[in-house]
Amino acid sequence: MANVALTGLKKSYGPVDVIKGVDIAIEDGEFVVFVGPSGCGKSTLLRMIAGLEDISGGTLSIGGRVVNDVPPKDRRIAMVFQSYAIFPHMTVRENVAFGLTIAKMPKKEKEAKVAEAARILQMEHLLDRRPSQLSGGQRQRVAIGRAIVREPAVFLFDEPLSNLDAALRVDMRMELAKLHQDLKATMIYVTHDQVEAMTLADKIVVLNAGVVQQVGTPLELYHSPANLFVAGFIGSPKMNLLPVTVEGVTSSSVTVGSPDLGVAMLPFRPGAVVVGDQVTLGVRPHMLGLGAGTRLPGAVQLVERLGNETIAMLRLKSGQEITAALGGDQPIRVGDRIDPGFAPTAAALFDTAGIALTRA
Amino acid sequence: MAMISGDTHRLRLIVRYTILGLIAVMFVFPLVFMIVSSFKPDLQLLTDTGSLRAFLPVGDISVNNYLAAFRRAPVGLFIFNSVVVTGVTVVLSLLVCSAAAFAFVFVEWRGRDLILTIILATLIVPFETIAIPLLLLASKLPWIGAEGLTFGWLNSYRVQIVPFVADGLAIFLFVQYFKDLPGELIEAARVEGASWGQIYRKVVMPLAGPVLATVAILKFLAMYNQYLWPLMVVQEETYRPVMVGLQYFFQLNRAWGEIMAYLSLITVPVLVFYLVLQRAFIASIASTGVKG
Structure with a gap:
């Protein structure tokens, strides 16, 4: 487990600045939600933490180590994507074990970890199926399972529930909250849905146009918005x-x-x-x-x-x-x-x- | 809503299959003519071309043409040479072109777009224009083999294989297909710790079935039908492929029956190859919009 610190973090595409100097301190074990309207830079920020986007300025450290130039695989992170990004040609078991297979983990140990993840996510009966035989919610579970088995220091979620229907979204939201309680891992979660942000977060980061508008607990943001943007964005x-x-x-x-x-x-x-x-x-x-x-x-x-x-x-x-x-x-x-x-x-x-x- | 009666439905089916059948027959006619003629003596073959008998195995039917073809030319050797050259080129081409396309689509590096543009530009250069310079080059290239360092690649398999391994069209087809793969799959694999090589082997290639089949078939046909280049670079019978071998039958006494027998024989590998990959080929033509 680890804390994450973003200090003056910047991202530009040519002359266009999309992240304009972001400072956020995320404590070990915290569930932090980045929320904001489309195009506010929240996904870009998450992808910078994942190592999928280069950092143009500032420093990013995970567990006290500066990781600006560390490739994604060496950052001790796991990421769950909006489209799930599970490999269609592999069974659920192979998907969940993918990272462990790459790391050449002994077969026995690997199987034990996959079984444990399957138990936590209640998908033991799905392990030998292919992704095409799964529903949206089940695919999402596989994606989360793939993240869990690697025991990362930080979990990154990029709008993981937005492809699910409303009822399933509520269920998965509760499961994610429970997962966080069980694993006690640092989790960073991106969404544009303020209900998800309010219900899941220990701490919410509201972003607009690449600038942090306010960082605080859900109730701080609700009762004491720092500015008109946060006031209008949080609350329904x-x-x-x-x-x-x-x-x-x-x-x-x-x-x-x-x-x-x-x-x-x-x-x-x-x-x-x-x-x-x-x-x-x-x-x-x-x-x-x-x-x-x-x-x-x-x-x-x-x-x-x-x-x-x-x-x-x-x-x-x-x-x-x-x-x-x-x-x-x-x-x-x-x-x-x-x-x-x-x-x-x-x-x-x-x-x-x-x-x-x-x-x- | 009006129900379509059983009779109307049946009639429609009959009409549809009749039309499809006629089209199929049109495409099959030349093949049938070739195979049927290969069993006929020359005189009868030429007489029959005036009537439908040309497509029917009637009259004096025998395998004499085949026996004569084998006496006239080392048919087995030619087919073997063509299968080796074509097979090795197809396999190497699939590996090299897919790896190149992978680097163009997924890996970011300086000059990537420029080099891809140059490679795609080679698509509009006809082979005939570079044949002579290529011949000059091939005649001087070094090679380390059993006899140590030698110069000149003429009269070998490698001279027929190596120039055709990297192929602009194949790279283009792979690039187009890879661009349509969801980028998040690649990113997920990167986050999971996979190296570029592992992403290529474990994620991208297992999903590339249709484009592999397309490139394999297009490459197979192009290589199997090679005529000009092997004619230029292979003077010895040992490495001669089937198309150049056809010359043996266009000498002083032209024997049409033997030609038909030879053509029937060299068509067999093509048909086998196509039948094996047919399903994947049609699927990928439908998805890429590329005409064969």
Whole structure:
């Protein structure tokens, strides 16, 4: 097992910089998820850690050893690909044992390891089949099995669940979480699915355009997004972002106002924010409740009933639309006027540059 | 939805198979003519060409032409020479061209694209234009054999094999096929610790069945039909291949029956080879869009 450290890591293709100086410290045994929209560089970063992409600048170390110029096979990593990448001409057994065969491991030892991996992944009955005879989920298991047997220091997963159907994805997600508990190995996982990120990660790295936006635990990212990008990216439904004007500041509060909100005093340190600044108020749909706190009155445009909660889309006085996730089965209808409210301590406030203010 | 009755269905099948059958017959006619004629004496053979009898084993049928062919030329030796030259070239060509294509597709190195372009450019150079310089070269090349260091490769198997091992068309076909293999398979093998050699042997080649069959057949036909080059570089009977051997039958007294017997004999290896690889060949023609 090993820690992984990315220091000022850069990647350019000719004049185009795709990874622009990334610093991340991953502890031994941690499950870290790289998340971000398509093209943000998360897969490139993973492939750089794997050794499949050259590093243009900075250093990458695994287990305290700088591995910038070490070939993939000598980095003590194993990788699970989105397309599974299992060899179609080999049986499951041969696929799982591939790395061990290459390493010329004695047959007996190899068979024991394959059997153990098959037991962990419950695929003993599949060992003599060919990949073409397996379902998507089973193929994914084979790919994971191939990674497990080599006992790598670091597991790398590149969107491993995105080719699976929704139900299977939930199952495999739980299995991966369990696998991490059992193996206690360092795992780095790339996804664009924030639910996967939130449920699996010890630590999430949010990337956008080759730059790390925020590193933190899932709940840190959810409750205290560092900037507007993270606020909009993490959480479902998305955080409501409302333009407001600063009307007053003290050392421990910022008073903001807008036609929708009226005037509200929020417990934030103002930093560089001054009266008159156009800032952004962030309120999570789940922080809105009927009959409490600072009100955001509006007309109901759409209602989605999920049983355990009711998602309502409201149009505010200014014409802006917001989403409110109301607990339980609320008897509201399209056209109703409601005024859900939020606790000022649960809101987020972003300055003119989109950077979050710290709570007082 | 209207059901197609059993009778209509049967009629369609009959029409379809009749058309396919006629096309097949058209392609088989020359072969049948050749084989049937090889059993007829010259006079009858020429008379029969005026009627359908040309395709029927009728009249004075015997194996005399075959016996005469064997008396006139060392047919067995020629077929042996051709099979050796063709077989060795095909095997070496599959190895060399697939390895070259592997390096062009999967390994990154400086100048890769330029060299591939140059190799592909050789496809448009007709062999006839380089035949003379190649002959000059072959006549001076050194060789270390049983007699120590000698110069000049003329009159040997190697002069018929080596120039044709590396083949632009074969490399092109392998490159196209390898490009379609999922890149993640190669990356997975790299992460698992496989060297380039191991990836070539254990991952890429086992998946290259269809393109191997295509290249093998195209190369086999080209090599087996070689005429100009062996005519230039082989003066001794010992290394002469079948196509050059045909000259033996176009001397003063031209015996058509013997020619047909000889042609029938030298067609046998081609047919055997094709039948063995037929399925893979058709599959790969369908997938690469390359015409044979």
